[in-house]
Amino acid sequence: MNVRTIGAVLAGATLGLVATGVSAATLDDIKAKGFIQCGVSQGLPGFSTADDAGEWTGLDVDYCRAVAAAVFNDPKAVKFTPLSAKERFTALQSGEIDLLSRNTTWTMTRDTSLGLNFTGVTYYDGQGFMVRKDLGVASALELSGASVCTNTGTTTELNVADYFRANNMDYEIVAFEKADEVVQAYDAGRCDVYTTDASGLYAQRLKLTNPDDHMVLPEIISKEPLGPVVRQGDDQWFNINKWVLNALINAEELGVTSANAEEMKGSDNPAIKRLLGTEGAYGEAIGLGNDFAVQAIAATGNYGEIFDRNVGPDTPLGISRGLNALWSNGGIMYAPPVR
């Protein structure tokens, strides 16, 4: 027992703390405590929010549940820690959470200098534009001379500047401190265009007086790949998270859904067999059961189901798949094969 450990035990004991004992093997720790501690946002429509019963729902939340199902065969074996943007990385670094699934943009700095690893992309977001339909605009390239509502002091403002300058268009920025102010200003007609991340545009649209009178333009002018994050230095846990996500995406591609996951086990398709663990020992390689993908898919559905349930066209948000469609459907959602 080195001094640091003794210190930890003492500090823990003194303050009535719980030593979670972060070690190299996160999976062992998780199995020992019986649940995954997952960091989510403090409320983002469609990604992590509490429903009427107080249960966490959303795309980010469902990913955590999928991982829990893959490890424990129980999507409820997960506890959520709502985190602010400032707290999120500290919470992961300090071992307070095992997994961060909180609409976090994958950037080089975050990936390389914070001691963290991004395990993939759950949602390709990017800055978009919303306009009134009666403006008669079909593309962002027709927005010359427009006044643009946005938040102050964020990269959105810079992105707009770059985009309009690169395309030789005039514009006027109308900036506000709070997202709600921006929406109200846009709703009141103080500007022609509202710009923020596309997922945010759809969420804010619901707060407009007549949501149906507004449309989101197809152009996306920045790259905001959102993905789950784990601590660096535990390749097994990293692989588990990476491959649960890949399994969900592959499942959609192969037509495996929460409803048919069990019967698909009997499929003749070798790709499905490998994914669902009836052939090969791919699950064992990452320290899980070979049917980890079946468990995950049965619990939350494949990527497409998760998307549709939380943010898709049939939800109030009504976000179309766009970039998040499978590569075979014109999007860029692509997972390496299980082989």
Added chain:
Amino acid sequence: MTDLSYVRTQEVPHEAPPAATTGLVGWIRENLFSSIPNAILTLFGAYLIYLLVPPILDFAFFSAIYEGVDREACLAEGGGHVGACWPFVEAKLGQYIYGRYPLEERWRIDLTGFLFLILLVPALIPNAPFKNINVILLLGAFPLAAIILLTGGAFVIPVWLWALTVIIFAGVVGLALMPVFAGQGTVSDSKGALLAIAGAFIIVALIYGVLSYDFGLIAVETPLWGGIMLTLVIAVTGIVASLPIGIMLALGRRSDMPVVKMISIIFIEFWRGVPLVTVLFMSSVVLPLFLPEGVTFDKLLRALIGVALFASAYMAEVVRGGLQAIPKGQYEGAMALGLRFWEMMGLIVLPQALKLVIPGIVNTFIGLFKDTTLVLIIGLFDLLGMIQLSFTDAKWSTPVTSHTGYLFAAIFYFIFCFGMSRYSIYMEERLHTGHKR
């Protein structure tokens, strides 16, 4: 010769006062239109009321939506604005009150609240009987019961804590017996002290025992706490902790003992010098970095400690104001009577000082009550946090959703703060002896 002098034998009946000075008209002339500037101010005020009140009432009640199951109900037909979306509050009310506490365990919060009420209300009524038992139950037994009910109890009291307790008590017993060891007395001299120590030890052991006893309640972790329940937990803890700590600090700051005085000053000035947001933020974001890797401790506990210490520093200054208002003669009189320090403070000075600063104390309480909403920046969902979280539910997202939520929060906070304020005024009236002009 007729007597021209005339002596009235009856009083002339009073003339009725001029119509313009009596009744409603008179009152209005007297109070609202007594001069031209007053008339202008009155008209301006009336205009402001006309401008503000009808739209608020209209939004909150007349145009409000009262029934519905999702956002569709609160959308105006073909655009335009509707009033408050009360079905949204109704759907989320459970969360606003209990946070994300498990549904089947919510009775524990109800029971805690009920116990609190039946102990608090008689304690607040001056003439209620059994005051002593009541206060002991409220300040001694109730916190224990609340901790066990809300968390589930069955704490693991580590062996070292027991050992520490035994060592401390052994030390105190040793000190109490010091005269005996020194040959300056007999054991019977120290009997009272020993009895008190033994009693204290038994109470501590009892508390440990109750806390570690498994009542068969399911453990509910603090991240699931939220809503009004969390607001009250933080506010009540802060209020209950800040008064005694504040009094101690105030006495310490006025003490002649340099170390005590120094520590009190440093403590008070440190906590008054940093904003509460910073304290909470430090406790939530920075503290985990100092702790050894893998050691976490409850976020709510961190926030509670932060809020309590912060409020204590303010309370200390309020109480010190009261202490300074007590004339020196009171201290000297108490000393002349042969009272020792604590008797002087407890019997003569503090009762007068605290009575003087009731408005300041209640002011601090109300400020603290409202400051509890700041915990939402560290990811604790108090009432306001819960309300803001519910805005992100796309099922209820409409133009009026956030207005409705904030209106609900405003009503809640107003009722509580106004209640505290009225009670403090009542208390001042009751204790005004010798100060009323």
